[in-house]
Amino acid sequence: MFLDYSLNLPLVLASFAVSLMASFTGLALTRGVSSLPETQRKQRIAMASVALGGGIWAMHFVAMLGLRLPILFYYDALTTMISALVAILIMGVALLVMHFRVRTRSSTVIAGTIAGLGISVMHYVGMSGMQLCVAVYTPFGVLLALAASVGLGIISFSIAYSERTRRNIVLGTLTFGIAVCLVHYLSMAGTNFLPAVTTDPLTTVIDNSTLAMIVTLIAFVICGAFLLLGVTFFPAAPRHPEAIDAPFPDIQESPPAPAKPEQSPNRPFSPSVPYQKDGQIQFVRPAEIAALRAEGHYCILYTGTEKLFSPWSISDAETRLELANFIRCHRSYLINPEHVTSFERKKDTGVCLFATSPGLNPVPVSRSRMGEVRAALGLV
Structure with a gap:
């Protein structure tokens, strides 16, 4: 007989917040990356992959901390670590497609599909690490989660990469953040749980208190990156020196720029x-x-x-x-x-x-x- 379970609403909301912050951090980090030298581009893509993949992982386990079952359950440490690495790796592949290939509609669809599948793969790998409890999936729930992840992944990348403007990145953040949460909760809606019957001793496991500390640390890092990027993402309004407490050095006004030669209004042309x-x-x-x-x-x-x-x-x-x-x-x-x-x-x-x-x-x-x-x- 399947076990009854419930969800903790504050942790559901917290998981959505983590998802949004991670999505913004990853997509904002890639803005302007294509103009960088190859080495710097790879470094930024690696950081964005960690932000997106780590954010998917953190969202999943924040949500799982809110899962209430009538029995104790734990997580296999190795499987839990693999689920995080898989998410980071798949997000990295999606970003490499966007920043090392000609950016066309087909490449955007490919990258969005890869990213969407990464969300689902991470979820099911992470769920497979549950100990003392077995997750039982319905075929419809799995198919619905896969379809939602791929569809929203493509939409997210299409929005974020159609124009690399702040507006598009914010809209892409919302879409991708919703995708991560929606896939998790759609899958959970099609999941039932049974107590595991086993006499084997548990291998190295992570209990909920240890998992909570790990997830809190990762969520803290994501929050910090989110705040730092958020400060510089939107241009600050110019401030008058008198409005700032710290003393300013003497500011000399630049001489007025020389008048530019007139150009044809219909066919302007710059020599450089x-x-x-x-x-x-x-x-x-x-x-x-x-x-x-x-x-x-x-x-x-x-x-x-x-x-x-x-x-x-x-x-x-x-x-x-x-x-x-x-x-x-x-x-x-x-x-x-x-x-x-x-x-x-x-x-x-x-x-x-x-x-x-x-x-x-x-x-x-x-x-x-x-x-x-x-x-x-x-x-x-």
Whole structure:
């Protein structure tokens, strides 16, 4: 006969809070990552993976601390540790897809699917570690949890990565945080419990008090990361020196900037493109740029093997570089046809390849831009 069980409402709410904080921390850490050098990019992705995977794990066990059964139960230490590592590893794979592949709709769906499956896999691996109690799943409950995790995972990544703006990251946080909690509680709704009949001595186990301390520590770290990122995530309003208690050094006003030469209102053009490196704003000639890729309100410049962060938006770059013969081949890409070394048509779409910038390949060409790109490449 199945055991009766109940849930502790405060811990249910606490699990949702942990899920939201971990989701925000992981997604906010990845903002602007694609513009970083490869080593720094890997480091940030590793931190984001720990935040997302660890957050999924912490949410699950905060919720499990609120599970009330009429019998004592424990958790196998090794299985519990494996469930955390599995969640971190799967989240890492999903983020690698987003930040080391061309960001297309298909790659977003793949990454969202992987992340969603990671939520479900972590849940069921963690549940398998219960000792003195056996979880019995209904097929409908498992299928519902899997469908919810994959569907919401894809939606979360689609929102968070459609535009890397603060608004999208916040919306992606809400969706992913809800996904983590919903998968857990949908699965629990389709789960029953039986007392385990065993005469074998328990292996190394974690009781609820020890688990509570571990989860509290991890949740504290997630909260700290959440607060630190939250402080810098939204731009602070400028403050007048008189409103600050600490003394300020003398501030000298900069001389007014010289008047800029007038440009054609219809076809503005900049002789150089700004980018940020080593804390300085530097410039590169348009002829040296193979392509630009949108990164939220900014864009990434590809010059040979280098990837440079530019304060221009992709729309601003398109307007300014019109006279330099740059063309829009996709909503996220602006290319210099002189750097294109090969073109491949794929039904109604296509891809451009750049021998001088291998890290850029391949650049997608959308169906609506196909005619313009082919004309610029001399194919029509």
